[in-house]
Amino acid sequence: MLPLTVFFALSTWSQEPIAFFNRFLDMNKPVNTPSMQSWFHPRCLLLWLVCATIIVSFSALAQAERRDSESGFESWLTFQTIPSMMVISHPGDIPFAFEWEATPLLYSFGMTRLVSPWYSFKVSQAARFTGSIELKATGQISTRKMGSSYFGSSAQLIGHIPLMERGEYLGLNVGVAKYAFAGSSPWFKVVGISTLFGLLEFNFKHSSDPEIWMGTIEFRFF
Amino acid sequence: MTTIRSQARHVLFCSSVLAFFGFLSGCSPLVSRFTARAVDQLGEPIRPVIHKVAVPLRSDVGFSILWVGHATVLIQIRDKVLITDPAFTKTVGLLAKRSVEPGIDPAAITRLNAILISHLHFDHFSYGSLDMLPKEATLIVPPGAGEYTPEFGFAITREAKTWEAIEEDSLRITPVPVQHFGGRYGFDVPWGPVRPYTGYVIEYKGITLFFAGDTGYNPDYFKEIGRRFHIDVALLPIAPVEPREFMKRVHTDPAEALQAFEDLGAKIMIPIHHDTFFQGLEPEVGYAKKLMQALIEERGLQDRVKLLTIGEQLVLK
Numbered sequence: 001m002l003p004l005t006v007f008f009a010l011s012t013w014s015q016e017p018i019a020f021f022n023r024f025l026d027m028n029k030p031v032n033t034p035s036m037q038s039w040f041h042p043r044c045l046l047l048w049l050v051c052a053t054i055i056v057s058f059s060a061l062a063q064a065e066r067r068d069s070e071s072g073f074e075s076w077l078t079f080q081t082i083p084s085m086m087v088i089s090h091p092g093d094i095p096f097a098f099e100w101e102a103t104p105l106l107y108s109f110g111m112t113r114l115v116s117p118w119y120s121f122k123v124s125q126a127a128r129f130t131g132s133i134e135l136k137a138t139g140q141i142s143t144r145k146m147g148s149s150y151f152g153s154s155a156q157l158i159g160h161i162p163l164m165e166r167g168e169y170l171g172l173n174v175g176v177a178k179y180a181f182a183g184s185s186p187w188f189k190v191v192g193i194s195t196l197f198g199l200l201e202f203n204f205k206h207s208s209d210p211e212i213w214m215g216t217i218e219f220r221f222f
Numbered sequence: 223m224t225t226i227r228s229q230a231r232h233v234l235f236c237s238s239v240l241a242f243f244g245f246l247s248g249c250s251p252l253v254s255r256f257t258a259r260a261v262d263q264l265g266e267p268i269r270p271v272i273h274k275v276a277v278p279l280r281s282d283v284g285f286s287i288l289w290v291g292h293a294t295v296l297i298q299i300r301d302k303v304l305i306t307d308p309a310f311t312k313t314v315g316l317l318a319k320r321s322v323e324p325g326i327d328p329a330a331i332t333r334l335n336a337i338l339i340s341h342l343h344f345d346h347f348s349y350g351s352l353d354m355l356p357k358e359a360t361l362i363v364p365p366g367a368g369e370y371t372p373e374f375g376f377a378i379t380r381e382a383k384t385w386e387a388i389e390e391d392s393l394r395i396t397p398v399p400v401q402h403f404g405g406r407y408g409f410d411v412p413w414g415p416v417r418p419y420t421g422y423v424i425e426y427k428g429i430t431l432f433f434a435g436d437t438g439y440n441p442d443y444f445k446e447i448g449r450r451f452h453i454d455v456a457l458l459p460i461a462p463v464e465p466r467e468f469m470k471r472v473h474t475d476p477a478e479a480l481q482a483f484e485d486l487g488a489k490i491m492i493p494i495h496h497d498t499f500f501q502g503l504e505p506e507v508g509y510a511k512k513l514m515q516a517l518i519e520e521r522g523l524q525d526r527v528k529l530l531t532i533g534e535q536l537v538l539k
Contacts, residue, residue: 073413112369113379124410
């Protein structure tokens with residue numbers, strides 16, 4: 001599965017295979033192979049970094065299965081580097097992007113009073129999905145330039161509402177997000193669900209401009 | 223052409239997602255086999271319990287044990303009622319499905335003094351099941367489990383500390399060491415609490431009972447517990463058995479459970495943690511039970527090892 005994962009991720013990230021595919025469909029145009037230069041494009045280098053991170057992370061997971069860690073900080077930090085995925089609808093384009101998230105502050109109202117309701121960065125799944133309000137910051141790297149840059153960022157305020165099994169099976173996410181990309185900084189309304197023990201979130205973000213929306217698949221390992 | 227390009231990109235995007243999850247399950251053949259078994263069994267019917275005890279709590283009973291299924295045991299010692307690792311839901315952890323329904327209706331538990339949680343795994347710490355129980359109880363969770371414990375509204379919630387007894391109205395509950403593994407979701411083991419698993423010794427009015435939760439065989443622990451307490455009844459897990467090389471460190475099989483029973487010096491053993499959920503890679507449903515039955519007969523332990531059926535209540539006093 002690993003080579004397949006790398007291939008598909010590479011295909012998604014690098015425009016060359018997509019261009020190759022498109023040219024294959026369009027028989028009137030010659031089929032060219034991607035130049036070596038494209039493999040050293042910053043996007044490709046970043047992709048390799050992402051793949052390496054995923055591999056290292058799962059190695060860490062395999063190790064973790066064999067022991068009970070005393071601190072686990074390194075493993076936790078490694079897991080944070082696993083990106084979420086998003087598609088962004090922007091006038092004239094639908095780029096794909098990787099997104100990294102951090103939670104500077106979360107207030108949980110669903111947890112036992114044995115523990116503090118306040119969390120910062122290191123947030124247990126249960127604290128989030130049992131009911132919480134989360135302030136999070138994200139950074140994105142897009143497959144193509146939006147405006148003059150590949151990069152974007154956001155600040156989001158999201159409420160997590162448990163629906164099934166205290167939110168462990170299913171939860172509702174609602175909130176607002178302020179994104180900065182392509183030289184603009186639109187507000188988005190956020191609605192989505194979280195499932196699989198809070199590990200997986202599907203969120204839809206819609207701005208006041210009907211042409212600008214986002215769909216995200218977020219992996220929450222913390 | 224733009225449409226084809228756009229669709230091709232979406233196909234590739236979706237493929238990436240699928241490949242990622244394929245990678246998750248493909249990274250370990252064992253995970254893959256467990257997942258395949260779990261998915262296969264989602265369509266299996268849940269067997270009914272024919273003779274359910276309608277009124278499990280009785281004023282004329284001094285000491286009774288009702289096996290609800292898996293590690294869920296309803297214990298009555300005179301006026302005190304306790305339940306261990308309650309699991310009443312159809313599935314635990316989304317995919318692990320019951321093979322047989324719970325031995326009692328949770329509504330039949332009209333009063334409850336304590337709920338003991340042995341560790342964080344779904345089949346032992348079921349959020350949905352805890353929501354079904356009377357709220358006047360004290361909930362005792364394993365060491366460090368606070369960060370996994372929602373507010374259920376129980377009268378008291380306490381975190382266990384190994385060897386530190388919790389005593390209330392002469393009911394004494396002592397968390398004792400067992401050998402298992404931490405985390406709840408697998409990937410959280412590295413940064414989750416250290417050793418969030420425990421067994422419990424329950425003492426009340428001259429009766430002593432040991433609940434092991436989920437444990438591998440560790441003679442040092444069992445002998446030490448046996449040295450400190452004179453155990454009347456030991457509730458010991460006997461499954462999952464297979465694959466043994468993977469399970470051995472964290473799950474006792476029937477032979478190891480019998481050895482633990484000897485190490486503890488207990489008078490009676492009740493096997494638990496079998497025949498309820500589709501778990502492990504056992505060749506057939508009831509595999510551990512059959513092994514246990516054979517060992518009981520081979521060693522002539524019929525009087526000391528009580529192999530209950532789900533929903534069966536053993537009245538000892």
